[in-house]
Amino acid sequence: FDYTAGQYAFFDIGGVHSDPKGPIRHFTISSSPTEDFIMITTRIRDTPYKKRLSSLEESTIVKVRGPQGKFILHEDYSKPAVFLSGGIGVTPFRSMIKYATDRQLPIKIVMFDSNRNQENTLFKKEFDEYVNINRNIKTVYTITEEGEQKQGSQNTISSPTRQQWTGERGRIDKAMLTKHLTDDEIKNSIFYTCGPPGMTKAMQKLLEEDLHLPKDRIKV
Numbered sequence: 001f002d003y004t005a006g007q008y009a010f011f012d013i014g015g016v017h018s019d020p021k022g023p024i025r026h027f028t029i030s031s032s033p034t035e036d037f038i039m040i041t042t043r044i045r046d047t048p049y050k051k052r053l054s055s056l057e058e059s060t061i062v063k064v065r066g067p068q069g070k071f072i073l074h075e076d077y078s079k080p081a082v083f084l085s086g087g088i089g090v091t092p093f094r095s096m097i098k099y100a101t102d103r104q105l106p107i108k109i110v111m112f113d114s115n116r117n118q119e120n121t122l123f124k125k126e127f128d129e130y131v132n133i134n135r136n137i138k139t140v141y142t143i144t145e146e147g148e149q150k151q152g153s154q155n156t157i158s159s160p161t162r163q164q165w166t167g168e169r170g171r172i173d174k175a176m177l178t179k180h181l182t183d184d185e186i187k188n189s190i191f192y193t194c195g196p197p198g199m200t201k202a203m204q205k206l207l208e209e210d211l212h213l214p215k216d217r218i219k220v
Helices: 048-054 087-102 124-133 155-163 174-180 183-188 197-210
Strands: 008-012 024-028 063-068 081-086 109-115 137-143 190-194
Touching: 024 087, 081 087, 081 197, 087 109, 087 124, 087 137, 087 190, 087 197, 109 124, 109 174, 124 137, 137 174, 174 197, 190 197
Parallel strands: 081 109, 081 190, 109 137
Antiparallel strands: 008 024, 008 063
16 A cells, blocks of 8 residues: 555545534545555544444455545755644654654654644654654654643543653744744745644644745645
C-alpha cells in the first residue's frame, strides 16, 4: 500500500449500521511509509462506527480506498516546515515527522502542538524521542485548559505531572509563534495547520492577517 506521509484514506470496516455519518470514515494515515504497518489514530466515541472500530478483531478484513490528499511535505527542503496542530489534528504530523526522521531529510520542522490538557497530548513520548535523534525537529507544546483535573481515579496520578508542566499555556497566537520562530523562519517557512474547524480557521486568520503570509505558504 503506497502512500505519502500526511495522506488519508477511507476505511470501510463493515458491520456498521445506523451511524448518522454513514458506514465509512476517512482517517489520516498516522503511520509513516517507512513503517511496515498502517496506523490510524482516532478518539473512540459512542457511535456505531467507533464502537465497531474499537472492537474489531485481529484478521478482520476491511476495505481501504486511497490514499488521497495533498497535505504532504513540500519538496523544497531549504524552506522550513511549521506545523500548527490541534488535538487529534496531530496525526498527519506524526506521519511526516516519523518519515523525515527515518529518511534523514534535510528539512527543518517546528511543530506547535495545542491540546486541552496533558492527558490529551498524543504521541508526546514519541516526538520527544525524535527530537533527540533528529536535530532538525523542534516541538512546542501548549495546553489550553486551566485548573486541576476533575475528581476521579486518575487524580493522584496526573496531579504531580500537571505541576511539572514546562510547556506553553494558552492557544497558539502571534506572540507564541514569534517567541519560538526567528524572523527568517516566519518569512521562509511553509505553514501547515490541522485540527478542529474552529482552530484551523483561527490559524489561517493568524497567519494571513497577523503575520501577513501569502496563501501559497499556508496548507490547511
